[in-house]
Amino acid sequence: MANNYKYRLFFLLLILLTVFSCESQQKPYLSPPGYNFNNPKQYKMPDLLREISGIAFKNGNPDTLYAEEDENGRVYHFKLGDKQIFQTRFGKKGDFEDIAICNQFVIMLRSDGVLFTFPLSETGQGEAQQVKEFKSLLQAGEYEGLACPDSSGKLFVLCKSCINENMRKWGGGSILQIDRTGNLSPAGNFEIRIKEIDALEDSRKIKFHPSALAQDPLTKDWFILSSVNKLLVITDQNWKVKTVYPLKPSMFVQPEGIAFDRDRNLFISNERGLSPAATVLVFVYHNK
Numbered sequence: 001m002a003n004n005y006k007y008r009l010f011f012l013l014l015i016l017l018t019v020f021s022c023e024s025q026q027k028p029y030l031s032p033p034g035y036n037f038n039n040p041k042q043y044k045m046p047d048l049l050r051e052i053s054g055i056a057f058k059n060g061n062p063d064t065l066y067a068e069e070d071e072n073g074r075v076y077h078f079k080l081g082d083k084q085i086f087q088t089r090f091g092k093k094g095d096f097e098d099i100a101i102c103n104q105f106v107i108m109l110r111s112d113g114v115l116f117t118f119p120l121s122e123t124g125q126g127e128a129q130q131v132k133e134f135k136s137l138l139q140a141g142e143y144e145g146l147a148c149p150d151s152s153g154k155l156f157v158l159c160k161s162c163i164n165e166n167m168r169k170w171g172g173g174s175i176l177q178i179d180r181t182g183n184l185s186p187a188g189n190f191e192i193r194i195k196e197i198d199a200l201e202d203s204r205k206i207k208f209h210p211s212a213l214a215q216d217p218l219t220k221d222w223f224i225l226s227s228v229n230k231l232l233v234i235t236d237q238n239w240k241v242k243t244v245y246p247l248k249p250s251m252f253v254q255p256e257g258i259a260f261d262r263d264r265n266l267f268i269s270n271e272r273g274l275s276p277a278a279t280v281l282v283f284v285y286h287n288k
Helices: 002-025 120-124 194-201
Strands: 041-044 052-056 065-069 074-078 086-089 096-102 105-110 115-119 132-134 142-147 154-163 172-178 184-191 212-215 222-226 231-235 241-246 255-260 266-270 279-283
Touching: 052 266, 065 096, 086 120, 105 120, 105 142, 115 120, 142 212, 154 184, 154 212, 194 231, 194 241, 222 255
Parallel strands: 052 096, 052 255, 096 142, 212 255
Antiparallel strands: 041 279, 052 065, 065 074, 074 086, 096 105, 105 115, 115 132, 142 154, 154 172, 172 184, 212 222, 222 231, 231 241, 255 266, 266 279
């Protein structure tokens, strides 16, 4: 057992040294206007949230962060920096990928496109009682991104890996509407043109696999994370790609969650991966 531990530790150190060495030879990593991606405030997550894969705020209020991890059917809420974490069970174990707070409801996204809703008020309980499950609203595929940017009740569900009607890889997703009782219904779809990402990345055929999305509360631009590609893609509110930012691997180990607060501060969560702990990174907005 001791030898196995030493081998694993050596292998981890070798990977980290390789990453740091590669980064030192690359050009500096740029940041979106108003943010400094080289100097975040970092919050380490407890082991309970080592697989944190989605974060959200209610109406952009940073006092309470809502989160989920991709193994248990639980919602967690807490104030960043506090040790006390509250949790509410809403379902069985599953591969849960993202969370949204929309019109007094919690919405949970499972990787197979199944969605769950329950009243936000039930996050104060040990177990949610009014849970609704929706199995057939989305096309077949793998899903990781979910966002409710305002009070309109519209939900944007981003597909990580889907095939469109022409049997081609597709970067886009579906729009859903939530009503006052927590029911979801189709309300359209959207598309991100991967060729536009290719052009900005000097790549011919990028295999873009987005992992999370959030909308800037002021500009209405979409910030789209890809953990696999180590990219942040920014589009306008109509999904036209504006800029692409490569992400520093040693900082963005496994970025799976993204959210803005009402002051445009940007929050990005990392699963633990090979690092010591999962993290939530806070990038304070500076209006220059």
